[in-house]
Amino acid sequence: MGKENMKIVCVLYDDPVDGYPPDYARDGIPELDRYPDGQTMPSPSATDFTPGDLLGSVSGELGLRKFIQDRGHTFIVTSDKDGSDSVLQREIVDADVVISQPFWPAYITSDIVAKAPKLKLAITAGIGSDHVDLQAAIANDITVTEVTYCNSISVAEHVVMMILGLVRNYIPSHDWVLKGGWNIADCVSRSYDVEGMHVGTVAAGRIGLAVLRRMKPFDVKLHYYDRHALSEEVTKELGVTVHDSVESMIEVCDVVTINCPLHPETEHLFDEEMLNKMKRGAYLVNTARGKICDRNAIARALQSGQLAGYAGDVWFPQPAPEDHPWRTMPNHGMTPHTSGTSLSAQARYAAGVREILECWLDDKPIRDEYLIVEGGKLAGTGAHSYSEGDATSGSEEAAKFKERSER
């Protein structure tokens, strides 16, 4: 029979400023059979959207409205997530399910959990559930899930783009074109080849390994640090050097990319002390989570030249307030949080969210790889990759962005 009359609250980012739907650049996206490790793609009973459409913003509704309403449930979609007067705060009080995503995260703090006595399921439309207070979810028997693998390759592509962009000084060179200049010397004064450099990843999970595989053809020397070792076969295939600590790896690397989850063990891993252990003029690319880095220490390292460049798409909090130092620090290549929400990725995570919802509403088990917390403890992927605790503290600062928009 399944569950009836559920209330599902979904927080998504705003529509494009030019209106919805946008003019699409292409007529579709490639169809993939499986993820690189053989994991099957999301497999809901059906979908009600066209792959390649903008599903991740408010009007896209992850393509879920018909499915949810046909089954008699209530579906609230909003982008208004921060501050005590937000739609999220109002609607969460009698919600059974919250769908959020990491790009414009609805921070599900212990305060929100306390206001939502009926809340039983938190779905992350994407990967990375650090915006949910996992400790509060564990204590309140809330199941936390994410769509494992849906955008890992999307992020790996972004990482490679950012490594090349920083090392070759792409963005400032492009800026000279926009300014009408032909300033070759200005462009190349900070431009190098990646070939021959030492490139290391903190974590060699789905994204980290995909970055290693994509960087190998550039004839670089590969390194990684992870809590678990890669197989001997993969280590040999990539010719990658394994390190027993982050410190040992960053000392020898010209480029470091961070690909571990944010949890209490990794929060502020890259602080002043760690940054000072890197080679002078190293590049740091962080598409994992903003809070893995100490934001002021990163800005100082760029100002002093300890770092030659920093890029990524993850900030803390999100949206970043207007005065966030990463908006104005020198030699950065930051974007808003976009890497995991390409139109290609959206089709996968929208289907994955529907698969999770179908299972939960029909009282069927959710796949292990999608589970982060279940039955009052870390479970599935969560038990493997996360540690207990809360990484949401400080998220209330995100309300500053909303205050500015309302001014």
Ligand code: NDP
């Ligand atoms: P995986 O779970 O496949 O990989 C994470 C890896 O990190 C695991 O191998 C894990 O090791 C390792 N790890 C955990 N803690 C540490 C630690 N303290 N030190 C070193 N390694 C550690 O996840 P993905 O590769 O798919 O994603 C990684 C992260 O990237 C996500 O958690 C998310 O934060 C971020 N992400 C960002 C996106 C974006 O749009 N910018 C989109 C998708 C993800 P172990 O095997 O021991 O658990």
